[in-house]
Amino acid sequence: MIYEDNNKVTSTKCKVITCLAVFVTLLEISMVKRWESMYSSTSFSTSDDHKKWMNYDSYKERLIGKNATEFEADTKSSLNVDYRSKNLSFPLNHISQPPLAIFSKIYNEITKASTETASYDLRSELSRRLKTAKNKKVILIWIPMFGVKTPYSVDEEKCGKCEVTYDRAKIVDENTGALLFHFDAISSKNMPPTRNTKHLYIYWDFESTATLRNVRGHSLQFEESLPFNATFTYRRDSDFYGSYEGKRLISDTLQENKLTFDQLLALKTKFGIAIVSNCGYTPGARRRLNLLNDIMKLNSRVDGYGACFKGGKFYKGSKLWEEVRKYKFYFSYENSYHCKDYITEKFFNNAINSLTVPVVWGAKKEDYAAVAPLGSFIFAEDFNSSEELIAYLNYLDQNDTAYMEYLRWVNMAPSEMPQYNRARGFCQICRALHGINIDDMYNPKYDPSNPKRPMFTNSVSPRTVDHLSQWFYEEDNSECFNK
Structure with a gap:
């Protein structure tokens, strides 16, 4: 389900989609054959690591569910080479020019036909939703980052209309939809006296998990007792992604x-x-x-x-x-x-x-x-x-x-560029308050066959963080805490 309010699909569209699926399948097979013929004669193709790529099923399996960046990363990892050292004779472990850029190009050609229509529909709906997101929503920073009240704003055209404020009096404003709590001052004495169930409680942290747990000693036990509705961190699998890329992308x-x-x-x-x-x-x-x-x-x-x-x-x-x-x-x-x-x-x-x-x-x-x-x-x-x-x-x-x-x-x-269309930080939070959840699709854990919420809704979608410490600590790499 892409839209909450879109329940009808015409038979004509079904026929078009069926034809498109057949076309994409034929295109996929032809492109793989093309790739095989292009590189089967190269000396690189004779390596043990590379032979798996000559197997169609293995190739297809690697394509499914991966965007170009993930595909490049997975390919490079499995081949264990540095594709950038083109035509070099360097004595270290650098094998020259495996054609990863061409893998990516083939991948894009294969998937372009099947995603073009859906992408156009999503872009059109996103544009329509943003144009109508004129009812101001309030994002209240209840606990500032290390006590510093840095001013934040959002681009109304890209994010919807929102005000980001530190004014705690806004907690009773009917337009307030989200409260942010920076990790460093979260305590039972520093929380709102009563909780409005319409508010999203968002856990906010940009410190590494190693610093948070090993150096600052945060167990997250109190945080789990609240509980929070969403996370806002540097992790790509956060509910709201806060890349260190910052304002200048x-x-x-x-x-x-x-x-x-x-x-x-x-x-x-x-x-x-x-x-x-x-x-x-x-x-x-x-x-x-x-x-x-x-x-x-x-x-x-x-x-x-x-x-x-x-x-x-x-x-x-x-x-x-x-x-x-x-x-x-x-x-x-x-x-x-x-x-x-x-x-x-x-x-x-x-x-x-x-x-x-x-x-x-x-x-x-x-x-x-x-x-x-x-x-x-x-x-x-x-x-x-x-x-x-x-x-x-x-x-x-x-x-x-x-x-x-x-x-x-x-x-x-x-x-x-990776993550090009992904809204981040306060922009993504603002979108969510306007029922725009399209940025979920950039989350590495996003499952298009079973999404947690529709991409577009008529109100704020329910959210919950079941086990904050499990997500933030246990799902991290063990060496993050041990080395």
Whole structure:
């Protein structure tokens, strides 16, 4: 069910859909055969890892239920190669040019016909719903993030009409639909005196689960007793997704960039940079600092800024982007290890928005692949040691063509970026208060055959978080808490 109020389907439409399904099936078979013929003669196709791709059933199984980004990530994981090192003769474990970009292209061609009509219907309905979402809804931040009352607003055209406020008097306003509670001050003494069942209680957290449980000691037992209706965190499987991408999206950077490849390369006069101020608050931060210190010993051209390094304070805002853009590599190392989806502004703002290649450590590889432009990052754990990593970076530094492969995404269309159409944060909350739940489809746990709620409703859909600690802690990676 896509629309709550859409109960009739004409026989003509059924016939069209049936014909379309037959067409897509034939197209799928033809494209797979085309792919087989294109690559069966290559030397790469003879490898043991690659032979599974020559099996139609295996290929089809990998396509079902996966978007292009997930498909690329799964393919790369199963082949265990680095597709970006095109035509390189580098002595490390980098096999040259498995055709993942072509896999993605074939996948898109196969699925395009079957999704075009549905996508058009969804876009049309979303546009119609947003145009009618003019009755102002109030999002009340009951507990601010660390006590700081940062002003927030939403784009009415993209999100519906909403006011985000800290005014607790608004709790009795009939237009109030959601209350946000930041984790750091949740207690029995800091909750509303009575609970309005029409309000969504939203749990809000942007700290890693390791920091929350191991460092701050939050068991979430009290939070589960409330209970909450929804979560608002950095995790992609949150009810409301709050990416560290922030207000400036990757697509915005692409739209604003006017640099050619040659102009961008000409700006790269420095080697590498790391900006770190948390030197040991968390176990992951201590481990990060040790790794970065080793890297700086191996290559003196890696500059360190922030409280942890002698460079001291660095620039902020557009000046940060301008200065970081002069570097070839930005070391985006997180303060937590393998915590699910914990990828911060070090990646999005400091590296990607500066058009600099991020060398990443912290989250798992598949987490980065799900949110990063295709082929844009170097995963530190792909290397057996810091020595191997630096050797590879030194190689890229001396080979412009190989280096620029990691910046090829700069020429991509904004619509090709992961999570492109997904509303985030307060925008997604505002949509939900207007009965617009279409962003559920971007959640990794979304099941189109059994959705939790319709994509569009005439009122706020019921929501509940059954076991907050189970979702936030037990569903995370064990090494997030142990290393």
